[in-house]
Amino acid sequence: MDEIRVCQICGYQRGFHVAVRKVDGGQKVVLICPDCGQSVDPGWMVTRLHMPPQHGRRYE
Numbered sequence: 040m041d042e043i044r045v046c047q048i049c050g051y052q053r054g055f056h057v058a059v060r061k062v063d064g065g066q067k068v069v070l071i072c073p074d075c076g077q078s079v080d081p082g083w084m085v086t087r088l089h090m091p092p093q094h095g096r097r098y099e
Contacts, residue, residue: 046072055073059092065084065085065087066084067084068085
């Protein structure tokens with residue numbers, strides 16, 4: 040696989056939403072399909088995320 044873009048459950052092809060969960064040793068990044076809601080754990084960890092996150096630019 041060259042990229043994580045297509046949901047393997049429903050076939051949605053336009054990427055994922057991102058969620059961050061606190062776990063021992065840092066924060067785990069989880070991908071969520073915006074079409075069917077299926078979550079995907081790519082195994083990505085963040086260890087220095089500022090919690091709570093601060094608001095940034097609003098994209099429209």
